[in-house]
Amino acid sequence: xxxxLWMVLFLIMSLCGCLVGCTVDGNVTTQESTTIVTxxxxxxxxxxxxxxxxxxxxxxxxxxxxNYGGADTTPLEDDDTLEVHYIDVGQGDSILIRQGDQSMxxxxxxxxxxxxxxxxxxxxxxxxxxxxxxxxPDADHIGGMDVVLYKMDxxxxxxxxxxxxxKTYEELIQTIGQREQTVVTPKQGQIYTLGKASFQIxxxxxxxxxxNTNDYSLAFRLTFGxxxxxxxxxxxxxxxxDMIASGLTIQxxxxxxxxxxxxxxxxxxxxxxxxxxxxVISCGEGNSYGHPRAGxxxxxxAMGVKVFRTDEQGTIVATSDGSTITWxxxxxxxxxxxxxxxxxxxxxxxxxxxxxxxxxQSGVSYAKDSTDGLQSEDDxxxxxxxxxxxxxxxxxxxxxxxxxxxxxxxxxxxxxxxVLIEQGYEPCKNCNP
Numbered sequence: 001x002x003x004x005l006w007m008v009l010f011l012i013m014s015l016c017g018c019l020v021g022c023t024v025d026g027n028v029t030t031q032e033s034t035t036i037v038t039x040x041x042x043x044x045x046x047x048x049x050x051x052x053x054x055x056x057x058x059x060x061x062x063x064x065x066x067n068y069g070g071a072d073t074t075p076l077e078d079d080d081t082l083e084v085h086y087i088d089v090g091q092g093d094s095i096l097i098r099q100g101d102q103s104m105x106x107x108x109x110x111x112x113x114x115x116x117x118x119x120x121x122x123x124x125x126x127x128x129x130x131x132x133x134x135x136x137p138d139a140d141h142i143g144g145m146d147v148v149l150y151k152m153d154x155x156x157x158x159x160x161x162x163x164x165x166x167k168t169y170e171e172l173i174q175t176i177g178q179r180e181q182t183v184v185t186p187k188q189g190q191i192y193t194l195g196k197a198s199f200q201i202x203x204x205x206x207x208x209x210x211x212n213t214n215d216y217s218l219a220f221r222l223t224f225g226x227x228x229x230x231x232x233x234x235x236x237x238x239x240x241x242d243m244i245a246s247g248l249t250i251q252x253x254x255x256x257x258x259x260x261x262x263x264x265x266x267x268x269x270x271x272x273x274x275x276x277x278x279x280v281i282s283c284g285e286g287n288s289y290g291h292p293r294a295g296x297x298x299x300x301x302a303m304g305v306k307v308f309r310t311d312e313q314g315t316i317v318a319t320s321d322g323s324t325i326t327w328x329x330x331x332x333x334x335x336x337x338x339x340x341x342x343x344x345x346x347x348x349x350x351x352x353x354x355x356x357x358x359x360x361q362s363g364v365s366y367a368k369d370s371t372d373g374l375q376s377e378d379d380x381x382x383x384x385x386x387x388x389x390x391x392x393x394x395x396x397x398x399x400x401x402x403x404x405x406x407x408x409x410x411x412x413x414x415x416x417x418x419v420l421i422e423q424g425y426e427p428c429k430n431c432n433p
Contacts, residue, residue, distance in 0.1 A: 082197055082224040086256065086308070086316040087120055089113045091284030091291075092140035095231065095256065096121060099195030099224065104131040105148065106231055107141040111168060114147025120315075121152065129154040130194060134172065135233030136217040137164035137404075146175040157183045161205040162216035165390045167406040186218070188246060197224040202243045202250060203235070211400040214259060215239040221252055225322020228252040230274055234259040240270040250274055253325060254318060255305075257281040261292025261338075271299055278306045278318075278325070283338070285311040290340030297335050306331040385433055387411035387425060394420050399431035 085096040089109030094117050097104040103126045108117045121127075132154045134142040149157065149172075157176055163169065176183055186192070186201045199222040209215035217233025230252035232240070236259060243250055255276035258265035260283040279300055283291040292309070300307055308316045309332045317328040385394040386402045390409040394417075395402050402410070413420065417433060427433050 079196065080321060082195075082227070082320040082322075084229055084254070084318045084320075085120075085124070086280045086282055086310060086318075087117060088310040088315045089116065089144070089282075091260065091287045091289070092143070093135070093233070093256075093260075093282050094144070095282075096124065096126065097194065097197075097222065097229075098124070098126065099197045102130040102195040103128070104133065104194055105129055105145075106133045107135055107233070108144035108148050110140045111143035114144030117144050118148050118151050121148070127152065131156050131158060131192070133158040133218055134160075135219075135231075136160050136162060136213050137166065137169045138213060138234060139166065139168040141233065142172050143168050146172045149179060149181060150175050154179075154181050157181050158186055158218060159183055160203065160216040160218045161185050162209075162213055164213065164404060165388055165401075165406060165409050166404055170406075189248060194222070197222055199223070200248065202232070202246065202248055203239065204242050204246065207242065209238060212236065212238070213404075214265070217258075219243060221248075221250060224320050227254075227320040227322060227325055229254045229256070229318075230276070231256050232258045232265075234262075234265065236262075236265045237267050240265065240267055244270065244273050252276055254278045254280065257292065257296065259291075260287075260289070261296050262289070263293040263295045266296045266299070268299055271303065275303070276305055278308065278327075278331075280308045280310075280316055280318075282310045287311070287338060288341045290338040292338055294337035297337055301335055307335075308332060309334075312336075385413045385415070385417075385420060387413050387420070392425050393428050394425045394433055395428040396431040396433045399428055399433075401428060401431075 079100045081099075083096075083098040085098075087094040087096060087109070090113070092109040092113060093107040094109045094113065095106040097106070103121075105117070105121070108114055121129075129148075129152055132145065132149060134145050134157070136142075137160075185205055186203075187206070188201055188204045190201045191198055192201075199220045202219040202221060203217065205216075205218075214234035214236050215238050217235040217239065219230075219232035219235050219239070222229045222231070228251070230250060232243075235243070240258070250270075250273055252274055253276060255271075255274050255278070257279055261281040281292045297307070308327065308329070310316060312332050312334060313329050315328075319326050319328075386397055386399070386405070387394045388401070388405055388409050389411055393401075394413065415423070417427070421427070
């Protein structure tokens with residue numbers, strides 16, 4: 001009986017021990033199941049992670065902007081591009097160049113285009129100029145510059161070694177003085193920087209071109225990476241020959257046609273030396289000067305140059321990444337030459353135009369030249385000499401300087417040469433009165 005009792009007790013104790021052991025083992029297993037991941041599960045998780053990374057990489061690749069060269073897919077930043085805006089100002093010139101946070105303005109159109117150019121700059125988020133270049137004193141180039149410089153800060157103003165007694169020029173100089181802006185006349189061969197771009201002066205600013213203000217035009221070649229742009233204002237044959245003879249590099253990818261495509265400039269020798277891929281012609285639609293001239297267009301066409309025209313296409317914008325240049329429009333295909341219908345003396349016509357630009361915000365009126373009371377050439381020929389009250393020089397009535405003289409400074413005199421010299425006037429060195 002006792003043996004049976006002990007057997008029962010032993011079985012009961014063994015059973016309790018097994019139950020306790022299972023409970024401990026179960027707890028361990030449960031803990032392990034929450035912390036240990038199988039190799040298969042780990043591989044699946046890694047596959048999911050790789051898939052996510054690949055998806056992100058694919059999304060980034062799709063978002064990247066392919067650059068103009070097509071080789072490097074790094075997105076372009078502002079510092080990586082150069083913009084050249086050939087602003088449509090009608091019969092005149094105005095060019096905005098931007099690189100990084102620096103900007104340059106070349107000319108500002110005629111007297112009534114100052115506010116137009118200034119507004120365009122603001123629209124391009126330009127509120128400060130590193131350089132403002134007035135290529136030469138003709139009104140269709142510097143006429144609007146006084147408005148721009150009055151409204152906008154500028155580090156350096158560049159002007160050629162050629163002054164003028166016109167009201168337009170006097171207003172520009174007055175504005176520069178009021179704003180206390182720095183004026184320099186650069187020398188041939190000097191190099192200036194514009195952000196990551198640079199430009200070299202091609203004009204021989206020490207040379208005397210007489211009364212031909214066009215040949216005094218500040219000309220320069222701008223480079224950005226492997227791309228190059230040439231700007232020559234209204235420089236004509238004599239100045240073009242001097243640039244060729246200088247030995248400085250003038251070959252350029254893009255050439256802004258000189259003098260709005262006139263045939264007194266853009267000579268065959270010069271175009272051959274420049275050998276451009278593209279040419280931009282800035283001129284007014286249906287202008288009376290016949291710009292651009294047929295001979296110039298024929299030469300460009302024979303050379304295979306792609307031509308852009310503001311009179312047909314409005315404002316032209318070229319963008320360079322340092323290797324490739326892209327445009328906001330396709331080249332012109334018309335090859336339509338202009339037809340002269342009026343005076344070919346642009347400086348006289350633009351100076352005598354009744355124009356004004358009113359700044360509504362500041363209330364400052366930029367009054368320009370008026371033809372009221374202007375001495376006609378026929379009237380002038382009734383006198384022996386034409387005096388300039390500002391420069392104290394006297395001229396023959398047919399002198400080119402007379403055509404650019406403002407009404408306020410012009411005096412018709414019948415006095416003799418000797419008397420005028422005694423009165424303190426000097427004879428003009430060009431017309432030798």
